[in-house]
Amino acid sequence: MGRQEILEKLSVNKPKAEAKLPVIPSFEDKTVDLVDSFHKALLNNNATIVRAKYEDSLSQIIDSQYPLLKRSISTVPEFEGSAAINLDMKPNGYDDIELVVAIGEVAVAENGAIWVSDHLMPVRILPFITQYLVLVVDALNIVPKMHQAYKKIDPEKIGFGVFISGPSKTGDIEQALVIGAHGSLGLMVIIRE
Amino acid sequence: MKSHAAISKTFLKDEPRVDWHNKAVYNFREKRDLTVKSIPEWEELRELASSIKENVLANLDDYLIQFEEKAIANGVNVHWASNAKEHNEIVYSILKRHKVEHLVKSKSMLTEECRLNEYLEAKEIEVIDTDLGERIIQLRNEPPSHLIAPAIHLKREEVGVLFEDKLKTEKGNSDPTYLTGEARKHLREKFLNAQAGLTGVNFAIADTGGVVVVTNEGNADLGCNIPPIQIHSVGIEKIIPRWEDLGVFTRMLAASATGQRISIYTSHYIKPKDDDEMHIVLVDNGRSEHLGREDFRSSLKCIRCAACMNTCPVYRRSGGYSYHSTIVGPIGAILEPGKDLKAKSDLPFASSLCGSCSDVCPVKIDIDKQLYKWRQIAVREGHVSYLKTKGMAMAGNILSDSKLYNKWAGIAKYLLRKLPRWMIYNPLNAWGTSRELTVPPEQTFTEWYKSQNHDSKNELENGQAGNS
Structure with a gap:
């Protein structure tokens, strides 16, 4: 339909002066403690944070935070969920899942954003449909800002990826902050260092 | 169509509400300021964002071709729509082919612009807006x-009454947490039963062929990842050249909007999930024409x-509806006249040009x-x-x-001091309708200056007329 027409109009109407693409600096500040900064940013986004040692038991941490949640799915090897991922199930079949535990592949110190993608999370709906979400982040994967995060991620290798920076929220009624809109009602981030 | 000034007049009748609206909107601006001041390279980021977008405008056709090529290689169906009608027809044809009766939609100003909801509803397709604010106004x-x-113009009590009626919530309960919880249940049901999901798009990346959708609520992701068909409607100007450009824009978008360092969900849709279908509709609807207007293309x-409406003294005190347009506030006042100058010629005047x-x-x-240039036109x-x-x-x-x-x-x-009140404050003097005019001093500045024994003639006439 409109393709040719649109492209022709754009070619005629676009500005003719050259406008170069800028080089984007890294904006790194070496004096910032990445883990501390990440921790603070997440607090600001209403997430729960646990700083753990590599050898600490994930199950213990998660069970003590969410003792009542029964139906869980995990993509983290050290935590066994109550249910397994079933690739034949339709996404709405996961509606009764109370807890999803997943790996945060890259994390951003400046704003608390954590990258979750279908590289390690085969069912896209899980981090959104679950009532509560736990993301496990290796402190070594925390980068200063979004610029470094995008550099670390290869878009050719994924079909879907999302930065999650807290539990879902809304302020659509008189700007009153309400945690728990459509996505998860709570987010716990376990930082392993 | 009533003008901005005429609609504002009605809005301004309820003074306490105007004050409330003014403060509610300015709250966004204050939160923005706090965050922006904590980012030392903010001005540098603005410069980068601006020059990336300048580059996009100068190469938009090429980037769209690149985007299409990559998206098709990713298994995405790409459609082109010259105008709103074509956009709606394309969306409908996808839905019809799959016998979709229930569509969930996340926030998209473009589909507002195209009046998609009305169009689909006339064809008996249920369209559910899933952003809480959007659902309220829907x-x-x-x-x-x-x-x-x-829904910034609404008070919690009004939402409470609405939900009582439509969602059967408790009578008299207008607690935002309660109401949001009820909306969550109501909309979760809609997500689970949806046969297709449609979203607007914040950024479409030319070198990957993917789209980025940003929300705090997670509604776009439930809408895209449950039903087997996902559709993204994109205004063609939403293209950015490179994956790495997202580093600049994701740091600025939420900061400018609500003062968040980043939104809760920044989702990158690149390939369809499993064997499902992913569609991207690229929409022109006047944008290519606007690109030809040198003074206004930016x-x-x-x-x-x-951010522009949150800071605007006129928007805050006249409300979004006074702009009688899809895009409101200062940015609407420079975009809308390009679509229909006759109907929107009042909008560039809805500003103090501060x-x-x-x-x-x-x-x-x-x-x-x-705004100033549109006034002249x-x-x-x-x-x-x-x-x-x-x-x-x-x-x-x-x-x-x-x-x-x-x-x-x-x-x-002389007149302002001597004329009776009724001769100054009458319908012919717009300046006197909602304010008291200042009483002029006995001397003008020039008279005073002369009385100080200066050689006023030469000094003053060489300068500007000045303040009397």
Whole structure:
């Protein structure tokens, strides 16, 4: 339909002066403690944070935070969920899942954003449909800002990826902050260092 | 169609509500300021964002071709729509092919612009807006009054009453947490039963062929990842060249909008899930024409953060509906006249030209300059009232001639002091309708200056007319 027409109009109407693409600096500040900064940013986004040692038991941490949640799915090897991922199930079949535990592949110190993608999370709906979400982040994967995060991620290798920076929220009624809109009602981030 | 001034007049009748609205909207601006001041490279980021967008405008056709090629390689169906009608028909044809009766939609100003909901509803497809604010106004049968907070004009009690009626919530309960919880249940049901999901798009990346959708609620992701068909409607100006450009824009969008460092969900949809279908509809609807308007094309750099309306003294005190347009506030006032100058020629005048909008704009659009330029076009093309045109021309003559100015300053001073009240405050004097005019001093500045024994003639006439 409109393709040719649109492209022709754009070619005629676009500005003719050259406008170069800028080089984007890294904006790194070496004096910032990445883990501390990440921790603070997440607090600001209403997430729960646990700083753990590599050898600490994930199950213990998660069970003590969410003792009542029964139906869980995990993509983290050290935590066994109550249910397994079933690739034949339709996404709405996961509606009764109370807890999803997943790996945060890259994390951003400046704003608390954590990258979750279908590289390690085969069912896209899980981090959104679950009532509560736990993301496990290796402190070594925390980068200063979004610029470094995008550099670390290869878009050719994924079909879907999302930065999650807290539990879902809304302020659509008189700007009153309400945690728990459509996505998860709570987010716990376990930082392993 | 009523003008901005006429609609504002109704809005302004309820003074406490105007004050409340003003503060509610300015709250966004204050939160923005706090965050922006904590980012040392903010001005550098603005410069980068602006130059990336300038580059996009200069190469938009090439980037669209690149985007299409990559998206097709990713297994995505790409569609092109010249206008709103074509967009709606394309969306409908996808839905019809799959016998979709229930569509969930996340926030998209583009589908507002195309009036997609009305179109699909006429074809008996249920369209559910899933952003909480959007759902509220959809249930009230209203358009959005703000770009990112569509129900900012409503009080919690009004939402409570609405939900009582539509969602059968408890009588008299208008607690936002309770109401949001009820909306979550109501909409979760809709997500689970949806046969297709549609979203707007914040960024479409040319070198990957993917789209980025940003929300705090997670509604776009439930809408895309449950049903087997996902559709993304994209205005063609939403293209950015490179994956790495997202580093700049994701740091600026939420900061400018709500003062968040980043939104809760920044989702990158690149390939369809499993064997499902992913469609991207690229929509022109006047954008390519706007690109040809040299003075105004930079408004296509807009990332819809709403910072310009949050800071605007006119928007805050007149409300989104006074703009009688899809895109409201200062950015709407420079985009909408390009679509229909006759119907929207009042909008460039809905501004004090203070320039605050341009100062907060993350992509450096010279909004106030464009407002001024649209005013000139509106006058030249005869869309401004006779009284205003003549009045302005007269004022122009007087203000540019110091002798004439001094003479009239003297007359005005005399009249304002001597005339009876009813002769000053009457319908012919718009300046007196909602404010008390200042009582002029006994002497004009020039008279005072002369009385101080200066050689006023030469000094003053070489300078500007000055303040009397």
